[in-house]
Amino acid sequence: MSEYRERIYRLASQIPKGRVMTYGQIAEILDSDEAKYTAQTVGWAMHAIGDTGPWARVINAQGRCSTGRVMLPGNKQQTILESEGIEFDSSGRCNLEKYLWIPPEEKGS
DNA sequence: AACTTGACGAGGG
DNA sequence: CCCCTCGCCAAGT
Numbered sequence: 001m002s003e004y005r006e007r008i009y010r011l012a013s014q015i016p017k018g019r020v021m022t023y024g025q026i027a028e029i030l031d032s033d034e035a036k037y038t039a040q041t042v043g044w045a046m047h048a049i050g051d052t053g054p055w056a057r058v059i060n061a062q063g064r065c066s067t068g069r070v071m072l073p074g075n076k077q078q079t080i081l082e083s084e085g086i087e088f089d090s091s092g093r094c095n096l097e098k099y100l101w102i103p104p105e106e107k108g109s
Numbered sequence: 110a111a112c113t114t115g116a117c118g119a120g121g122g
Numbered sequence: 123c124c125c126c127t128c129g130c131c132a133a134g135t
Contacts, residue, residue: 004132023117027130038130039117045132047116058116066116077116091123 004035005045011103012046015057018085019101020094022061029103056080057101063093 007030015021023046024039031037043066046055051067056077060066065077078088088094 002132024119027117036131038132040115040129041117041131041133043116044114045116048133051116055116060116061118 005048007035008037008042008045009049009055012058013054014103015054015101017057018099020057020059020081020086020096020099021101021103022059022096024061025100026058051076057084059094061096063096063099065092 008026011026011030012021022039023043027037027039027042030042039061042058043060046058049055059077059081065075065081067075067077078092081094082088086094086099
């Protein structure tokens, strides 16, 4: 497991139940001079894991699950999130203003 | 080493 | 609102 991915997983696993983060947001936080993170590479890293675990709380900036089409019998991610209290509209979107989680500062003052 | 792919995102039509 | 294009960068072939 590369350090690159590990950082993504570590951050994603901190997302509390009932909250979500977007790929772009994670990329924004982890991006540094040493390791270039983009929304796409973050999303790609998630794919490498699979759709299980706390990473289900990571969705795209439109408030949608990117794992397959909306409400299909295989979209595990949305089902998981709904079971955590997140509501999706008929087009498969949730209110990011309401569910987006902002991680606490890492650095020590 | 080069080319292609992709669970993304912003902007334009 | 939806659809398309461009930019982005790690991994797989």
